[in-house]
Amino acid sequence: MGKVRKNYDDILKTIRLVMHIDKAALPASVIMSIINAIVPLVIVLGNTAIINAIVRGKLYHAKSMVLIVYSVSIVLYIVSSLMQKISNTRAVKANETLRILIHEAWERVSFQSLVTAEYFSKMMKSESSFRYSGGIVVFCHQIQNLTGGLVTVFGSFGLLIWLTSVGFLSSTLMVISTLTTLSFLLIFEMLLLRVFRHLTNGNITLFARLMVLERKMNYFLMSIINKYEILKSVKTWGTAGLIQKRYLDSWNLEKKTNHQLVWNDYISQIIAALMISNIVVWMFSLVILKIRMGFLPVGQLNTLFGGVVQISAAVATIASTWQRTMRFQNQMAYVNDILKEKRILDSQDDSGEEYPVIREHNIISFDHVSFGYNSGNEVIHNLSFNFELSGISAIIGENGSGKTTLVKLMLGLLRPTKGNIFWNGQNIREIQSDEYFGLFKVVFQDFRIFDVTIGENITASDDYNHEQMKSAIFDQNLKDWISALPNHENSLVGMYGESNLQPSGGQKQQMAIARSNYKNGIYQILDEPSSKLDPIQEVSFFSKVAMLSSKTPSLFITHRIGVVGLAGTIIVLRSGKIVGVGTKKSLLRNSLYFRKIWDSQASLYK
């Protein structure tokens, strides 16, 4: 019951969306379909009256009936044709407006203020749903079919009820046969309706599954086949079979689901035909009985056949259109989602967030902070400490101890599941996120180079100072490589350009470091950007960065002990808890765990 209610609610939402976009498209469609549904009923009723007049020998009466019936029908037909032109034009126009609205919703999204990637998935879904559904034009056709079908069914039912009720109380035989006929008709109809509803729900589920599969296959193509790095790994590690199997599995499942959907459609149509046959058989028997007993004129057979033919066509249309409308509202749910989301994102600009306060001594405070990723246990446990952004600091800990997570929490990229983080006393949740990110120059271990030019990658802008950009590059090899390229720093990286320029791992790493040098942040965070270097080179690398960035205080994140000697403050992290804070000397004296790590790695640095 709840599911049916939800379906109705969703259709109402889609109707509201279409009405919001174009006030005339749906009403014009509805009026046209009502007129279209009335014309055949007028003809059926008129023809019955004409046949009865002929049978009774009143030919003059029959002639005037013919004129009236067909004149009314022609007028209605002309009005309906005009309405059809209006509704089609409006539907096409409304569809174009909706397409623009979806793209405008995308344009307004500030990528900077997005917290998760979920929104992008919504964007993709809304676009493919819109394309797949056929848009408002198709929806208007569906509403036309549904309205026309319903009007026909109600009108024709009126005729059939009239045929049923005539002479009902005139004899016991009539009462018994009418009640028996109606009971059998209803019982069979209810059973068939149950099967039809079951098939409709199955149809909607199958269609929703198809949409998910389509998204998975798109994801597969976009994220795996279309990425050079991944293709490289596929070739070198021979994972093609594994990945291709995944693709084939999705594709086979899509084929199977499509096949089931076709069968579901086919059986639904057979059930709809049986529903009609059920009415025809019982009603025909009853009307014949009534005509034989003299309760109905013979012309009423025309009403019966006219009514039944109308109902059969209408029920078949309603059945198939109903299922399609359900699918359509499923697709439009994504579009509704993205248009609604637009308002949320728009309103972020005036959300009352403050700018971060910058002082001479800037302090980040953790107050009973815990954090766990969606899927599992806490990886940061109840941390409380004050951290001054000055000099050189280091966070050290084993693999998986939570170092990167701690930094992401500090930057506001992740939100604590418990507790709060403060910047100079302000809760970072209440600070404007772009301004807050602007304070930090961060190089993560999984730094990203984008498919824009080398200069744009380093400066994060398409309007940068070329000299300043060049001086942000510390590494001579990178400088030489850029000078040797035909377009120098204007060379486009990656598959967006024609040349598919793929910088080496080291070149990319140096570009990420140059990006950090170029930026005007007040604090530098280096999360193992040199993890590919051997320990000795790593120490020299950090010393260089430390020296050159002497104006900007820095935090190194590492699990290599050799680097931490450069740091004035060392935070030791173990399984999401801080187990020591101090200088190298004090920690060697006071922290057993720190000494253990030190001893285990010290030989490498001798």
Ligand SMILES: Nc1ncnc2c1ncn2[C@@H]1O[C@H](COP(=O)(O)OP(=O)(O)OP(=O)(O)O)[C@@H](O)[C@H]1O
């Ligand atoms: N998105 C995620 N979902 C679930 N668990 C995650 C996610 N990201 C990280 N983790 C888990 O959180 C824990 C801490 O990870 P984190 O990257 O902070 O450790 P780390 O100390 O920086 O490790 P490393 O030195 O290996 O880089 C790990 O157990 C990791 O598997």
